[in-house]
Amino acid sequence: xxxxxAARHVPGLTGGSADLTPSNNxxxxxxxxLGPGDFAGRNIHFGVxxxxxxxxxxxxxxxxGVRPYCATFLVFSDYMRPSVRMAALMGQPVIYLFTHxxxxxxxxxxxxxxxxxxxxxRLIPNLRVFRPATPQEVGLAWWHALARTDGPTALALTxxxxxxxxxxxxxxxxxxxxxxxxxxxxxxxxxxxxxxxGSEVALACRVAExxxxxxxxxxxxxxxxxxxxxxxxxxxxxxxLGGAEARRLTLEAGAGAGWYRLVRPGDRVYSLExxxxxxxxxxxxxxxxxxxxxxVAVARSLVETR
Numbered sequence: 001x002x003x004x005x006a007a008r009h010v011p012g013l014t015g016g017s018a019d020l021t022p023s024n025n026x027x028x029x030x031x032x033x034l035g036p037g038d039f040a041g042r043n044i045h046f047g048v049x050x051x052x053x054x055x056x057x058x059x060x061x062x063x064x065g066v067r068p069y070c071a072t073f074l075v076f077s078d079y080m081r082p083s084v085r086m087a088a089l090m091g092q093p094v095i096y097l098f099t100h101x102x103x104x105x106x107x108x109x110x111x112x113x114x115x116x117x118x119x120x121x122r123l124i125p126n127l128r129v130f131r132p133a134t135p136q137e138v139g140l141a142w143w144h145a146l147a148r149t150d151g152p153t154a155l156a157l158t159x160x161x162x163x164x165x166x167x168x169x170x171x172x173x174x175x176x177x178x179x180x181x182x183x184x185x186x187x188x189x190x191x192x193x194x195x196x197x198g199s200e201v202a203l204a205c206r207v208a209e210x211x212x213x214x215x216x217x218x219x220x221x222x223x224x225x226x227x228x229x230x231x232x233x234x235x236x237x238x239x240x241l242g243g244a245e246a247r248r249l250t251l252e253a254g255a256g257a258g259w260y261r262l263v264r265p266g267d268r269v270y271s272l273e274x275x276x277x278x279x280x281x282x283x284x285x286x287x288x289x290x291x292x293x294x295x296v297a298v299a300r301s302l303v304e305t306r
Contacts, residue, residue, distance in 0.1 A: 003026070005139070006146060007029075013067045014028075014042045014060070014069075016044035016071065017045075017071040018046050018050045018076070019045070019046070020071065020072055021043075024073075025099070028042045028043055050079035051080045053083075054096075056068075058090070061087070068095070069096070070095075071096070072099075073105075073114075074100060074101045074117050075111070075112055077096070077117050077121060081120070081124075084121070088125060088126040088127045088151055089125075089126070092151070092152060093151065094152040095146070095152070095154075096152065096153070096155065098156050100114075100158075101114060102158065102198070103276040103277075103284050103290070104158065104282075104284070105281065106278075106280050106284055109277070114254065115254055115255055115273075116255040118156060126152075127151065127154060127227075129226070129227065130144070130145075130153065130154065131198040132198065132224050133198050133201035133222050134164070134165050134166070134201075136166070138157070140171060140174045140224075141153075141155050157198075158198060162199055176228060177223060177224065177227065177229030178195075178222065178229035178232075178240055179221065179222060180219060180220075180240055181220045181221060182208055185212045185218075189217050189245075190219055190245065190246045191217050191218070192247050192303050193247070193249070194219070194221065194249050194251055195223055195249065196221070197223050198224075199253070200253060200290075203290065203292065204295075205220050206292050211296065211303075216300070221240055226259075226262075230261065230262075247268075247303055248268075249299055250263060250268070250269045251270050255271060256269040256270070256271025266305075267302075270289075
């Protein structure tokens, strides 16, 4: 939906997918596909060649006159990493739609369930990686991607359905990369801050509700773009993350090496440091430790050991 709105406002927005258009939802509605000798359309069928797709988008960006985007599953970002790296190195504003962003992919199994890809993308200098949690965050991530002119942007989006939550944010707060998504309950001293992205923000809110029923004050922080959040002044980050009194728990269903930059001794990075399994998404998540009861137990233990 955000892509369709963007396409109406940016006539030069042109792109497509590496043979996954129906799965990525990456086509511009009402526009034909480009074909031999016919360049009137805005949709490109790149074929199963992710690296070449990224290279083509780099060429389009360097030529000018269009704003290119391309799409595939997040796990296949490995195939196009050299092209993504070159876009970042050259400062070209290519937009990447990486869907099917976690173990919730389910039955496709561990070959298609990204584990290390988010962290690998975040390591590329000058690439901004957004993992939005709500419709508002998706729209704002698209806005930032389109407004940027000095480098590429990647959007990591889910395959599975998520609860539709209202993001209590403003464009200004979102632009800082992280903000308080759910404040701690009134009258409860803050004891735990759960730092989450994407689909895990909804899980974090469920955990917070459970623990606050036990009298434990819990704040949920959404960090849709960790790179932007780490660029903020230290006093802003500390204010959002609850200062010295509250424990911190990061929550993301993937490799967690980069999250150690936001925690302190005694805090916890709750991540996934192994490959996935084949099965229904919710079953796989619970099997790998991302069920509600498992995360509640981890969060409660973290608070109690203070």
